Amino acid sequence: MESKGGGFREDGKGTEFTRRDVLKAGAAVAALGAGLGAGLGGMGSAAAQQQDMHFEPEKGAELRILRWKKFVQGDEDGWFANTQKFTEKTGVKVRIDAESWEDIRPKAAVAANVGSGPDIIFGWFDDPHQYPDKLVDLTDLATYLGNKYGGWYEAPKRYGMRDGKWIGLPVGAAGNCIVYRKSWLNEAGFETMPRDTDGFLKACTAMAKKGHPAGFALGNAVGDGNTWTHSILWAFGGRMVDDQNNVVINSPETVRALEYVAELYKSFVPGTLSWLDPNNNKAFLAGEIGVTANGISVYYSAKTSQDPAMQAMAKDIEHANMPVGPVGRPTELHLFTQAMVFKHSKYPNAAKEYLRFMMEKDQYEPWQQAAIGYITHPLAAYESNPIWTVDPKHTPYRDTVKNMLWNGYSGKLGPASAAAMADYVVVNMFAEAASGQQTPKEAAARAERRAARYYKV
Amino acid sequence: MFVDTKSQRRASARAAPARRFRLGESRGAMGLLFMLPAAAVLLLFLAYPLGLGVWLGMTDTRVGRAGQYIGFENYEMLWTDSVFWTSVFNTLLYTVAASIAKFALGLWLALLLNRHLPFKAFLRAIVLLPWIVPTALSAIAFWWIYDSQFSIISWSLTRLGLIEHNINFLGDPTWARASVIIANVWRGIPFVAITLLAGLQTIPPSLYEAATIDGATPWQRFRYVTFPMLTPIIAVVMTFSVLFTFTDFQLIYVLTRGGPLNATHLMATLSFQRAIPGGNLGEGAAIAVTMIPFLLSAILFSYFGLQRRRWQHGGND
Structure with a gap:
């Protein structure tokens, strides 16, 4: 973990004094600070930096939290340590349950449905937009954090806000980058991984010819399947729906994206149609593939391995951001998590205070460091976290959320976008076209029919 | 020796308790009574969820939102x-x-x-x-x-x-x-x-x-x-x-x-x-x-x- 500078510590002390002041002065000051922050825009930002926000936890408050099970050990350790700090400071007991990230969605849905369960749930993608009425308005908190930490990136705003209100608090993304073996790329005649889709295709083809195929999940892989296929779809200008939620997936742009992936598929290792989330990690670490898209976990497990062969591989692993297509700007999709405070919680203020505490620099940056960059921030100020530069191989992950679009781009988030992703409409479309089971045009038409069912209302 | 306990009891009993006794002696009523717990379990844990499932299938219920009846x-x-x-x-x-x-x-x-x-x-x-x-x-x-x-x-x-x-x-x-x-x-x-x-x-x-x-x-x-x-x-x-x-x-x-x-x-x-x-x-x-x-x-x-x-x-x- 990176050492904390003196500035950090001073900041921490300052926070404490302010907190005490606020306690004395009552909640009115905090509300005023928030109001200033929210109302005055740029000027509010300066004011907010002076005036830290604070929510007074309810008497005897206890929190139950449901979050995802660690992707990397450091993530959980860092988060738990921060939580411990919170309990020591406020006396609010916090119980954290961890579930596999894919199981959070059904659990959160049930909690929303029955009106009881954890106070805070860290959900994924469009979860808050499935039951916005059941969630506590977090506008004051999100506005405060945005003002204090350089503003929210664009996609997190989309994920967190509905009708001008914040219903979820963006926490971060488990960003995906292109992960490749540098020596094999060099062997294929490329110095670094090309940043555009055409160059990327050429590099993958050349590496495959040298016996180092690529491997991207085309099975019903919730994370790895959805993220890279959406990124490519958008890179060519294809999208599920337009701004008004009209289904427009059956477009020449989509067909071009499908043709591209059909071509790219020729450089894939056999079996990617069956790949679920763990397959690419296994295949990459076993040296079966030379290129894939993944979180930083592949690099992390190679680097922290006791096996010298693995450590040598870690030195050879390089990362690059997802290639940019004809649209000329990054179009990435990443696993994005946000905190939801449920209206059934008896302690909404304690919950908000907990989230505020965890998102403040003193906690957030050490947490990112503990997770060695597995979590990418939604707030611009955390770009300067030393974790992104301490090892140049971390750097591409820094920009994943900045480069991100949202699920169901460029339409509205909601039940339809969630259902279309859960039904693997885009993944299946790419798999059909790549495997040649359907022509790109047929695959796009089929996806249109499937998507229309969800977007009909 | 044969002792007719039934008639003895009947003789000594008052009218109201007697009716209760007759209920207790009716095989049908007792059978029904003993079956009740099992029936309740079946209804609660089998019939109700099944009925609810069939009903849900005719609604547009989403997570977090009660649905409306939409027929087939x-x-x-x-x-x-x-x-x-x-x-x-x-x-x-x-x-x-x-x-x-x-x-x-x-x-x-x-x-x-x-x-x-x-x-x-x-x-x-x-x-x-x-x-x-x-x-x-x-x-x-x-x-x-x-x-x-x-x-x-x-x-x-x-x-x-x-x-x-x-x-x-x-x-x-x-x-x-x-x-x-x-x-x-x-x-x-x-x-x-x-x-x-x-x-x-x-x-x-x-x-x-x-x-x-x-x-x-x-x-x-x-x-x-x-x-x-x-x-x-x-x-x-x-x-x-x-x-x-x-x-x-x-x-x-x-x-x-x-x-x-x-x-x-x-x-x-x-x-x-x-x-x-x-x-x-x-x-x-x-x-x-x-x-x-x-x-x-x-x-x-x-x-x-x-x-x-x-x-x-x-x-x-």
Whole structure:
């Protein structure tokens, strides 16, 4: 973990004094600070930096939290340590349950449905937009954090806000980058991984010819399947729906994206149609593939391995951001998590205070460091976290959320976008076209029919 | 000595308690009373969820939002949904193929185990293993066995020089269907085998002796003694086996999540995918409800068909 500078510590002390002041002065000051922050825009930002926000936890408050099970050990350790700090400071007991990230969605849905369960749930993608009425308005908190930490990136705003209100608090993304073996790329005649889709295709083809195929999940892989296929779809200008939620997936742009992936598929290792989330990690670490898209976990497990062969591989692993297509700007999709405070919680203020505490620099940056960059921030100020530069191989992950679009781009988030992703409409479309089971045009038409069912209302 | 306690009691009792006594003595009323707890459990835990499922299937309920009644709209949508029809086809194929294989192999195994073998008890215990191991665990084992890069089968065959490329077990629709069926058969055989073995042991040896004296061949002994005597238990075992197979979920969910290209999506897995991660509880329930006719017909077939006495005795209707 990176050492904390003196500035950090001073900041921490300052926070404490302010907190005490606020306690004395009552909640009115905090509300005023928030109001200033929210109302005055740029000027509010300066004011907010002076005036830290604070929510007074309810008497005897206890929190139950449901979050995802660690992707990397450091993530959980860092988060738990921060939580411990919170309990020591406020006396609010916090119980954290961890579930596999894919199981959070059904659990959160049930909690929303029955009106009881954890106070805070860290959900994924469009979860808050499935039951916005059941969630506590977090506008004051999100506005405060945005003002204090350089503003929210664009996609997190989309994920967190509905009708001008914040219903979820963006926490971060488990960003995906292109992960490749540098020596094999060099062997294929490329110095670094090309940043555009055409160059990327050429590099993958050349590496495959040298016996180092690529491997991207085309099975019903919730994370790895959805993220890279959406990124490519958008890179060519294809999208599920337009701004008004009209289904427009059956477009020449989509067909071009499908043709591209059909071509790219020729450089894939056999079996990617069956790949679920763990397959690419296994295949990459076993040296079966030379290129894939993944979180930083592949690099992390190679680097922290006791096996010298693995450590040598870690030195050879390089990362690059997802290639940019004809649209000329990054179009990435990443696993994005946000905190939801449920209206059934008896302690909404304690919950908000907990989230505020965890998102403040003193906690957030050490947490990112503990997770060695597995979590990418939604707030611009955390770009300067030393974790992104301490090892140049971390750097591409820094920009994943900045480069991100949202699920169901460029339409509205909601039940339809969630259902279309859960039904693997885009993944299946790419798999059909790549495997040649359907022509790109047929695959796009089929996806249109499937998507229309969800977007009909 | 005979003492008429009833009339004595009746004589001494007052009018109101007497009525209570009569209620206590009525077999019908007491029977009803004793059945109440069981009926309540059945209603609460079976009939209510089933009714709720059917109702949900006729609403547009989403997670976090109560739905409205929309009649058969969910079913109309499913009617035009190619993925749903793929899942129906997959489920039927999966159930029929796996059940036939489980029955044939299970019966064969039962017949073998019914012989006098050394270490009989030990062997019978071993046969049960696949059934005892939690499905989720054995499914993970199969997931490795079928892995596109690290499959032990592909590895062995490559080493033996029989194949050049790894077999794409779960990546090719046909292979994937066969692979999940084999995994299901592996898991289901013990149930069939052990239950049929229990049935075999209830057949009186005298029947075989009589058949042997009449000059019956081993096949005739099986066809005219073993099989008819075993039919009732076959009916029960296969009913259960078909039900378990038809509603299988865990194996598919671990191995393929319904992929590749939805080639292994069963109705149960599709129902889950649409209802929970997808958030369309109404549609998911509708898919689940469409399983009921198939399941009912399987049950009716076995109860009214296989259990008929005439069939059991080798006759026709």
